[in-house]
Amino acid sequence: MDLRSNNLNKLQQETFDVLILGGGINGAVSAASLAAKGVKVALIDKGDFAGLTSSNSSNLAWGGIKYMESYEFLLVNKLCQSRNLLMRSFPSTVKEVRFFTTIQKGFRFPPVLIFLGTVLYWFIGRFKTKPPQFLTSKKIESEEPVVDTSNIAGGFEYSDCYLYDNDARFVFNFIRSCLNYGGIAANYVESQGSRRENGAWITEAKDALTGEVFNIRSKVLINACGPYVDKHNEHTGQTTEHRHLFSKGIHLIVDRITDSDRVLTFFASDGRLFFVIPMGPKTCVGTTDTQVDDINVSVTEEDRQFVLDNINKMLKLPQPLTKKDIIAERCGVRPLAIKGKGGVADWVKLSRKHSIEVNSNDKHISIFGGKLTDCINVGDEVAECVNDLDIGINFTSADLDWRWYGEPSGPEKEEFMHQAKLMKLDAMTDPSSSELLTTRLWRRYGINALELLERIRETPSSAELLIENSEYLRCEIELAAKREMITKLEDFLRRRSKIEQVVRREDIINAPGLKDACRIFFGDDAEAKLQEYVDSLVDEKASKTAKNEVRLATG
Numbered sequence: 001m002d003l004r005s006n007n008l009n010k011l012q013q014e015t016f017d018v019l020i021l022g023g024g025i026n027g028a029v030s031a032a033s034l035a036a037k038g039v040k041v042a043l044i045d046k047g048d049f050a051g052l053t054s055s056n057s058s059n060l061a062w063g064g065i066k067y068m069e070s071y072e073f074l075l076v077n078k079l080c081q082s083r084n085l086l087m088r089s090f091p092s093t094v095k096e097v098r099f100f101t102t103i104q105k106g107f108r109f110p111p112v113l114i115f116l117g118t119v120l121y122w123f124i125g126r127f128k129t130k131p132p133q134f135l136t137s138k139k140i141e142s143e144e145p146v147v148d149t150s151n152i153a154g155g156f157e158y159s160d161c162y163l164y165d166n167d168a169r170f171v172f173n174f175i176r177s178c179l180n181y182g183g184i185a186a187n188y189v190e191s192q193g194s195r196r197e198n199g200a201w202i203t204e205a206k207d208a209l210t211g212e213v214f215n216i217r218s219k220v221l222i223n224a225c226g227p228y229v230d231k232h233n234e235h236t237g238q239t240t241e242h243r244h245l246f247s248k249g250i251h252l253i254v255d256r257i258t259d260s261d262r263v264l265t266f267f268a269s270d271g272r273l274f275f276v277i278p279m280g281p282k283t284c285v286g287t288t289d290t291q292v293d294d295i296n297v298s299v300t301e302e303d304r305q306f307v308l309d310n311i312n313k314m315l316k317l318p319q320p321l322t323k324k325d326i327i328a329e330r331c332g333v334r335p336l337a338i339k340g341k342g343g344v345a346d347w348v349k350l351s352r353k354h355s356i357e358v359n360s361n362d363k364h365i366s367i368f369g370g371k372l373t374d375c376i377n378v379g380d381e382v383a384e385c386v387n388d389l390d391i392g393i394n395f396t397s398a399d400l401d402w403r404w405y406g407e408p409s410g411p412e413k414e415e416f417m418h419q420a421k422l423m424k425l426d427a428m429t430d431p432s433s434s435e436l437l438t439t440r441l442w443r444r445y446g447i448n449a450l451e452l453l454e455r456i457r458e459t460p461s462s463a464e465l466l467i468e469n470s471e472y473l474r475c476e477i478e479l480a481a482k483r484e485m486i487t488k489l490e491d492f493l494r495r496r497s498k499i500e501q502v503v504r505r506e507d508i509i510n511a512p513g514l515k516d517a518c519r520i521f522f523g524d525d526a527e528a529k530l531q532e533y534v535d536s537l538v539d540e541k542a543s544k545t546a547k548n549e550v551r552l553a554t555g
Contacts, residue, residue, distance in 0.1 A: 019218035023049035027224035028174035033379030035183035036404030046190035055168035056332025062160035089406030092443035102155040111154030129159035168495035251286030337369030466513030
């Protein structure tokens, strides 16, 4: 029996201390934190883990420099501390990166004033990154020749952080941590509604793959449904002080624009921050910031043109980027927490800070807003909230202080690196890769990377690449099949990895090793799962065409 099927059985048979709805970053860290403290916790998601907002971010873990303009210094201080904690705890994953920012002539603030803001930002960040540097237009042209300096008044360089792999992978590793601590999690299981009965929560759940409906019993219910928090609270009769507004953000992935590993930062034509972000062998460009009412969003022609127009305006490219240059797209909504039910909010100025509301009588917790940078605080705060509820859980100070996050300690890493050195593992590194194989495997799997070494020693062919340009070995796919709940091919290609973000879909489909990967993941269902993936791409393309035709028809 595979991992997901085994967990589905346990969901139906056991009563849990806590059931978490939603496997985005808020739900994932809540599950990892609680499970590490001995709480009997379960988590379900209507789709795949990190399937919405948490797989469509800018892949940045930053201290909130944009909130300096609105004088939210306490928030910036908190986010900088959170960023620094992530850097210390996940040194292989959350890495410092230089932001190379240019200011156009006539901008609302002079470059020197904004640069002084970056110095204050560095100070608030406790000097944990490299110091900022002021840039003249001549220096910008020298350092980054791709930047068009014809209308630039100056700029600056400062540091923040980014996720080396991708946001969804970062989120899943918290899910995996929950499982390691004895928690239960299952993807593609949707809550049909929850009710209180005899002092417990009964959640009616539906397996999206089979249609089977069953009940999950829990003492506490945590609503971590991201953009769907408000809708689920309506179903369960929960009244909250907060609600969500939604901002749509999109990114386009194109071939590498510059050899630099910096993040190029501009202010787009609408005044919002605009990024050119390294993404392995490719470049991620964006983002938009559009208020929407519908959670189900997609990239429109206007979105694409906005991004293309801005990048072509800001950079001196050999040829302007066009739609033909787009390899992949990222699109999601940011749930922004706001108090009150009525009135009009200046949504552009809303921050991504989170808010947690507790209904002690109903033993119900709702998590609003949030971002990757502040995720550890969310996990700790949720644990404290559960501890305060009268359900027979009394954490000791040691439980509350337990370090439930981060990479394994030094000795384990040293052991992995020593074994890898004896195997001459780095000699097997793909020449086209930007990093050594040992570095990559440790970052993705931590102590479980030792299992990969054992597999390679037993069967050297398991170190071969299955999909060209993917940077994933056969043994990694075997490990993912066993430990990472790959239910659909897209789960692996889009979220456990970033293959679908850096390799064109037609190249993925035509890759000789894709069928082999499907056999590893799905066994006898390999052909059906591959066809399901191909059909989903066709349906997605048809849906986009239909939506664009409707927009054109309605003006």
